[in-house]
Amino acid sequence: MKAKASKRPRERLRRLGGWMLWLVCWLPWPATAADAATPIRFGILPIGSAAESREQWRPLLADLEKRLGHPVTTVSVSSYAGLSGAIGDQRVDIAFLSGRLAIEAVLHQQMSVFAQFERNDGAKGNVAMLIVRSDGPIHDLNTLLAHPGRWRYARGEPLSVTGYVAPEAEVFAPRGLNSDTFFARVRVGNHQNNALAVVNGEVDVASGNNPDLDLFRRTFPDQASQLKVIWRSSLIPSGVLVIREGMEPGLRKQLMDFMLGYGKSSGPAGERERANLARIPDLAGFVPATSLVLRxxxxxxxxxxxxxxxxxxxxxxxxxxxxxxxxxxxxxxxxxxxxxx
Incomplete structure (x- = not known):
């Protein structure tokens, strides 16, 4: 009786061990940071509307999703401030930024610069502009400046380099002027909507830049023919790509390598990638960079x-x-x- 009783605990242990083995095999392993289900969240600086920006980047991001095996979600917002807020909340892994937005991301939002945009015309940057109707009362910059309190102005957000900072730094501030008080009325919007406002006679002058004006010409050729440029800034460095410092290192490197290599290969694959890049205004690819480009x-x-x-x-x-x-x-x-x- 004793021998028979002593076998019972061992039998129960064998059964318990088998049950635990089955449980371990059945339960899913916890996902790691580099798990294929981890989404890559791509922040897009608004050029035109948020929907237009998403559509411009869609083919490139589809290739990114396929190459890395991770779903890619876009954080495409209608304002610079909205994108900055998303980055500050750690809801963005990689983003296209410029100017003050990029500086804020690097110094205060745990992001690092790793690439800079390369234009398809070989230029090292963009040019800010002031545009008016070609048949309107403003013939040149002197005409604009000669009549304070008369004109209506459409500009970009304070975080926009070409939409606000450059015109303010090179046109208004050197003359002791401030655009917010110089004009009869000021409205804030993206470059595409501001250009349309000039065409429609809703404002007299608007700020913009050469890539957005080129995009406007392709999208609205008849309306664009009614515009003329009365001022161009000095060359402004191209925007940058920043990446979140807290990303899983392996995925972070894969993401950086993909962006830096995109459109660089030869043959049909490279041609297709370069065509995808061309959907984004004046973009030819990305070159390595550090935060020093923000100087x-x-x-x-x-x-x-x-x-x-x-x-x-x-x-x-x-x-x-x-x-x-x-x-x-x-x-x-x-x-x-x-x-x-």
């Missing part, structure tokens, strides 16, 4: 802030000089951080 944007911001301080109204010369010293110190610190990063 030009920082310098432009510094120039604007310094001019605004010099031409602003102050209670005393001491107050103006204090502001100038603050602008100088903030710029030095920003450059230091970019170099350290």
């Amino acid at each position: 030009s944007f920082a310098d432009m911001e510094y120039t604007l802030q310094r001019q605004q301080a010099q031409h602003g109204r102050w209670v005393s010369d001491a107050a103006r000089d204090a502001r100038l010293r603050q602008v100088e110190a903030e710029h030095r610190e920003l450059v230091r951080q970019l170099q350290a990063h």
Whole structure:
């Protein structure tokens, strides 16, 4: 009886072990950060409408999804501020940015620059513009500036380099002017809608840039023929690609390698990829870059802030000089951080 009883615990243990083995085999393993189900969240700087931007990037992102075996979701918003908020909330893994938006992402939102846009015409950047109706009352920049309080202006958001910062830094601030007070009315929108507003007579002048104006000409050729450019900025560096520092390292490298190599191969595959790139205004591909390429944007911001301080109204010369010293110190610190990063 004792021998028979002693076998019972061993039998129960064998059965328990078999049940646990079956349970381990049946339960799914927990997904890792690099699991194929992990989505890649791609942030798209709005060019035109959010829907237009998604459609421009769709073929490239479809190739990315196929190559890496991860679903790709787009974070396509209607404003620069919306995209910045999504990046700050860690809802974006990789994004196309420019100017102040890129600086904010690198210094305060755990992103790193790894590539810069390469234009299909070989230029190293874009040019900001002011556009008017060709048959309108504004014939040139002097006509515009000669009549404060008369014209209606459509510009980009404060985070837009070509839509706001460049015209402010090179046209208005050097003359002691501020576009928000110089014009009779100011409206804020994307470059495509602002160009349409000029054509439709809703505003007298709008800011823009050469890639968006080229896109406008392709999309609305009849309307574009009614526009003319009265001012062009100095060359502004192209936008950059930034990537989230907290991504799983293996996936992060695969993603960077894909973007840097896209459109570079020969043969039919390379031709198809270059055609996909061409859907995005004036884009030929991506070249390696670091956060140091953002120095030009920082310098432009510094120039604007310094001019605004010099031409602003102050209670005393001491107050103006204090502001100038603050602008100088903030710029030095920003450059230091970019170099350290």
